[in-house]
Amino acid sequence: MPRGDKSSYTDKQKRQAAHIEQSEKKSGKSEKSAERIAWATVNKQDGGGKKSSSHSKSSHH
Structure with a gap:
């Protein structure tokens, strides 16, 4: 996955980052800078991407 690809983020995370x-x-x-800070903040809160999404409770590793 190329760096900066936002497709693994939820709509909620994208809205949050935009905000x-x-x-x-x-x-x-x-x-x-604003964009970098926004995504860094979202990553810090959620651990990034869909890894910790509440939608995928069934897929535990």
Whole structure:
């Protein structure tokens, strides 16, 4: 999977990242910084991608 591919994220995570990005831009960050911070925050909260999604309770490793 190429770095920066957002397809493994849930719609909720994408909305959350977009929301964070907006507020970072309001506080004076550049588009690139805002996006990086937004996804870093989502990753930190959720561990990234669909690994810890509540939808897939059946697939335990």
